[in-house]
Amino acid sequence: MSSSTCSICHFWQSSIGKKIVVALTGAYLVFFLAGHLVGNMLIYQSSEAFNHYAEFLHTMLHGWGIWIFRIIMLVALVLHIIATIQLTAANRAARPRRYQREATMVAPRSSRMMIWSGLTVLVFFVFHILHYTVRVQSDLQVLADFKQNWAMTIAGFQNLLVVLFYILAMALLCSHLSHGVGSIFQTLGLRTKKTAKGIQLFSKAYSLIIFVGFISIPISVYFFGMGKKEMEATKAKVEAAVQAGLTELPEQDNAH
Amino acid sequence: MNLTLKVWRQKSVHDDGLIETYQAKDIPIEASFLEMLDIVNQRIIIDGGEPIHFDYDCREGICGQCSLTINGIPHSKERGVTACQLHMRKFKDGDTIWIEPFRAKAFPLQRDLMVDRSAFDRIIAAGGFIDVRTGSAQDANNLPVAKTRADSAMDAAACIGCGACVAACKNASAMLFVSAKAAHLNLLPQGAPEKDKRVLGMVRQMDAEGFGNCTNLYECEAVCPKEISTENIARLNRDYAVALAKEATV
Ligand code: HEM
Ligand code: SF4
Numbered sequence: 001m002s003s004s005t006c007s008i009c010h011f012w013q014s015s016i017g018k019k020i021v022v023a024l025t026g027a028y029l030v031f032f033l034a035g036h037l038v039g040n041m042l043i044y045q046s047s048e049a050f051n052h053y054a055e056f057l058h059t060m061l062h063g064w065g066i067w068i069f070r071i072i073m074l075v076a077l078v079l080h081i082i083a084t085i086q087l088t089a090a091n092r093a094a095r096p097r098r099y100q101r102e103a104t105m106v107a108p109r110s111s112r113m114m115i116w117s118g119l120t121v122l123v124f125f126v127f128h129i130l131h132y133t134v135r136v137q138s139d140l141q142v143l144a145d146f147k148q149n150w151a152m153t154i155a156g157f158q159n160l161l162v163v164l165f166y167i168l169a170m171a172l173l174c175s176h177l178s179h180g181v182g183s184i185f186q187t188l189g190l191r192t193k194k195t196a197k198g199i200q201l202f203s204k205a206y207s208l209i210i211f212v213g214f215i216s217i218p219i220s221v222y223f224f225g226m227g228k229k230e231m232e233a234t235k236a237k238v239e240a241a242v243q244a245g246l247t248e249l250p251e252q253d254n255a256h
Numbered sequence: 257m258n259l260t261l262k263v264w265r266q267k268s269v270h271d272d273g274l275i276e277t278y279q280a281k282d283i284p285i286e287a288s289f290l291e292m293l294d295i296v297n298q299r300i301i302i303d304g305g306e307p308i309h310f311d312y313d314c315r316e317g318i319c320g321q322c323s324l325t326i327n328g329i330p331h332s333k334e335r336g337v338t339a340c341q342l343h344m345r346k347f348k349d350g351d352t353i354w355i356e357p358f359r360a361k362a363f364p365l366q367r368d369l370m371v372d373r374s375a376f377d378r379i380i381a382a383g384g385f386i387d388v389r390t391g392s393a394q395d396a397n398n399l400p401v402a403k404t405r406a407d408s409a410m411d412a413a414a415c416i417g418c419g420a421c422v423a424a425c426k427n428a429s430a431m432l433f434v435s436a437k438a439a440h441l442n443l444l445p446q447g448a449p450e451k452d453k454r455v456l457g458m459v460r461q462m463d464a465e466g467f468g469n470c471t472n473l474y475e476c477e478a479v480c481p482k483e484i485s486t487e488n489i490a491r492l493n494r495d496y497a498v499a500l501a502k503e504a505t506v
């Protein structure tokens with residue numbers, strides 16, 4: 001236990017240190033989700049508002065902004081995943097023989113399946129990025145090339161399987177967060193007897209808002225046909241522009 | 257009352273162990289849980305068998321020796337009691353009761369329901385004490401302690417070191433015990449000067465013993481016979497981060 005040749009190693013290798021990494025990276029992801037949700041809500045305002053927002057994200061700090069953000073996001077996610085997998089493995093090893101009769105006093109199911117809700121969210125993440133960021137679907141890519149992010153989003157939700165997977169992933173994310181958000185406070189040493197109830201309430205409220213907020217979009221689009229007409233009109237204009245060899249829609253066509 | 261017991265029997269660390277079934281007939285309702293086991297053991301001995309081995313000492317809820325997992329919950333689902341303070345009136349005639357040891361890698365099983373909890377002693381030896389000072393005691397009033405602090409320290413000091421928190425934790429984490437033992441000294445002026453050293457020493461020993469990592473499930477708090485608060489765990493997390501930062505920089 002010599003005074004650290006490498007304090008960061010000490011920190012990472014200790015149980016509490018690694019949990020603090022999970023909490024800080026988790027907190028970053030929690031802030032990100034809140035921001036992402038607020039941005040997404042612009043979809044209900046108008047196609048221009050949404051497209052402007054997308055444009056802003058891609059051009060802030062001369063286009064550096066989004067890359068800085070993406071790199072931090074990737075580092076946080078990777079650290080979160082490595083730490084939680086290592087912690088989960090160590091926790092299993094700490095009780096090699098299970099009880100013949102298992103029982104639980106207070107811990108809700110969501111708190112006991114964090115690794116599974118987390119891994120489902122990870123699979124969803126990969127899918128989501130291929131879907132809307134890399135855009136493996138060529139018709140979505142064309143819409144994005146013409147800066148029609150609103151129409152792209154609506155077009156992406158015309159598939160029932162996509163919508164159902166989205167809802168399932170959000171349900172598990174909600175489960176992950178209903179334990180995770182409150183956990184941040186405890187792990188960082190900010191929870192006391194007096195604040196415990198309030199933190200639990202905040203955690204549940206936050207995860208519920210995230211769940212309802214995010215799923216409201218695919219549900220409105222797929223089940224209530226929101227934006228379908230405008231999306232199809234935009235698509236037709238974009239196709240016409242492609243035929244005409246243009247790389248941008250003519251100005252007035254951006255109007256509602 | 258008549259009960260069916262499903263009891264973990266295991267001859268030694270190396271043995272595989274299994275659940276055996278016993279009929280506990282005519283148990284007086286006023287018996288304590290351990291007295292019920294005494295009665296069953298007496299009958300096993302009369303029949304020429306090997307009695308069920310289990311730990312106990314005071315039988316009044318203060319020593320922390322009794323260590324039974326009853327129907328999957330250490331010290332049973334009754335809040336704030338040790339197994340020795342549990343009474344048969346909490347059960348119904350005809351019940352089946354599962355009795356298992358405290359399970360954790362860091363608590364190696366010795367025999368039947370007895371486990372070796374000396375990992376806790378080694379954690380205490382790594383910092384859960386105050387270095388002895390020589391000289392005569394000073395006037396107590398020279399050390400003012402706020403009432404709220406004294407209360408928190410006393411609440412933490414109630415821990416009897418039974419290990420139920422580890423046994424109940426889904427991750428076999430010892431955080432409730434360690435945080436209680438650290439807090440009861442750290443919060444008082446006598447313990448404060450060695451706070452950082454204590455926190456680092458105890459947490460490192462805890463990790464070395466092979467306990468799991470806390471995932472904030474609060475099962476420990478729910479089974480703790482002394483109802484130690486998980487507020488202590490939050491405090492330990494904070495103190496550890498601060499102590500580590502200080503170790504690395506000053
Ligand atoms: C948007 C994505 C995610 C968010 C917002 C998120 C958020 C959180 C938060 C806030 C915590 C609590 C930190 C603490 O204990 O103090 C946590 C814990 C955890 N996360 Fe995630 N997480 C995400 C993705 C993932 C992924 C992809 C995995 C897959 C391995 C994962 C696995 C875990 C596990 C196993 C825990 C520890 C559970 C515990 O300590 O109770 N998470 N997460
Ligand atoms: S914290 Fe409670 S359950 Fe854990 S050892 Fe102390 S008295 Fe027992």
Ligand code: FES
Nearest residue numbers: 315319320322340
């Ligand atoms: S035997 Fe002493 S606390 Fe139970």
